[in-house]
Amino acid sequence: MPVTLTCTGHATWLIDTGHGTLLVDPFFDECPGASMQAKDVACDAILLTHGHFDHVADLVAIAKRTGAKVFCNWEIGQWLGKQGVETVQPMNHGGRVAVPGGTAKMEIAWHSSSLPDGSYGGNPCGWLLDVGGARIYVAGDTALFSDMERIGRPDAKGRGLDVAILPIGDLFTMGPDDALEAVRLLKPKLALPSHYGTWPPIEQDAAAWVRRVEAEKLAAARAPARGEQVKVG
Ligand code: NI
Ligand code: MN
Numbered sequence: 224m225p226v227t228l229t230c231t232g233h234a235t236w237l238i239d240t241g242h243g244t245l246l247v248d249p250f251f252d253e254c255p256g257a258s259m260q261a262k263d264v265a266c267d268a269i270l271l272t273h274g275h276f277d278h279v280a281d282l283v284a285i286a287k288r289t290g291a292k293v294f295c296n297w298e299i300g301q302w303l304g305k306q307g308v309e310t311v312q313p314m315n316h317g318g319r320v321a322v323p324g325g326t327a328k329m330e331i332a333w334h335s336s337s338l339p340d341g342s343y344g345g346n347p348c349g350w351l352l353d354v355g356g357a358r359i360y361v362a363g364d365t366a367l368f369s370d371m372e373r374i375g376r377p378d379a380k381g382r383g384l385d386v387a388i389l390p391i392g393d394l395f396t397m398g399p400d401d402a403l404e405a406v407r408l409l410k411p412k413l414a415l416p417s418h419y420g421t422w423p424p425i426e427q428d429a430a431a432w433v434r435r436v437e438a439e440k441l442a443a444a445r446a447p448a449r450g451e452q453v454k455v456g
Contacts, residue, residue, distance in 0.1 A: 225241070226238060226240055226324075226357045227454050228452070229447075230415070230417060231257050232251070232258060233250050233254050233257070234364070234417045234418040235249055235254065235257070235278075236361065237264075238354065238359065240355035242323045242325075242354075243323025244267050244268075244323070245270055245323065246269045246291070247270045248270075248279070248363075249261065249264070249282050250277050250280045254277070254280070254421065255421055255422065258450025259450065262288075264281075264285055266291050268292050268322045268323055270295075270322075271296075272332065272349060272364060273299075273332070273347035274299050274337055275336065275364070276339045277421070279338070279339065280339070282308075283306050286303070293310055293312065294312050294314060296313065296314065296348060297313040297314070297315060298336075299313075299345060300313030315346075316346065323354075324355045325352065325353045325354035327352050328351040330349040330360075331348065332346075332348050332362065332365035334365050347364060349363045349365060350363070358382055358384050358386075359388070360387045360388065360409060360411065362417075365397065366401070367402075369408070371408040371409050372409075375409035375410045383411070384410065385411065385455050386412070386413045386415060386455055387442075389415070389416060389417060390416075390417050390418035390419070391416040391419045392419035392421075392425030393425060399427060399428075399435070413444065413445065415446070416446050
């Protein structure tokens with residue numbers, strides 16, 4: 224069964240594993256151009272990369288309404304507990320958990336993390352997913368780092384990455400040049416850009432980035448429209 228990935232806007236992704244839907248970094252109602260509203264989101268688990276508002280804005284409402292388990296770092300977990308979210312699984316870098324359709328491992332990321340009310344947000348992360356038969360790396364907000372070579376290595380069964388979701392917006396994360404180098408290190412079959420175009424400071428020509436990835440024969444690449452489904456596997 225294919226895995227379906229949908230960017231609803233900015234860096235928010237819905238990943239239908241065939242056994243349930245994972246929601247990464249819920250940011251809907253205040254997100255310019257988002258393809259749906261928070262009240263319409265259905266999900267079985269929520270994965271967070273860090274505590275900045277453009278990644279957690281609709282988190283509490285969606286977690287409470289759906290009862291979805293929230294996987295996040297310890298500090299965000301404490302913050303959620305204070306707001307009455309009882310379905311939290313706090314964890315930290317290197318940890319691996321079961322999610323609908325497979326597993327999710329919390330990976331490192333180079334960024335910062337504080338929560339919208341100013342609370343300490345712990346360390347940011349990325350996610351390495353093995354779901355529905357596909358290996359998917361969600362980088363989160365990050366700079367380029369050389370451990371991406373390790374993250375991209377084939378697993379014990381010799382399976383490399385099927386998909387890498389990478390920020391290209393620049394300013395707060397990697398820009399297009401470093402994201403191209405990230406594809407070189409990660410060696411995914413398919414590269415998908417994220418975290419761009421939401422506001423003028425992170426405007427980028429995603430189609431041009433896709434052409435560069437493909438011209439250098441690093442991977443297949445696509446820049447789906449918001450709400451457009453990408454099927455893999
Ligand atoms: Ni951020
Ligand atoms: Mn961000």
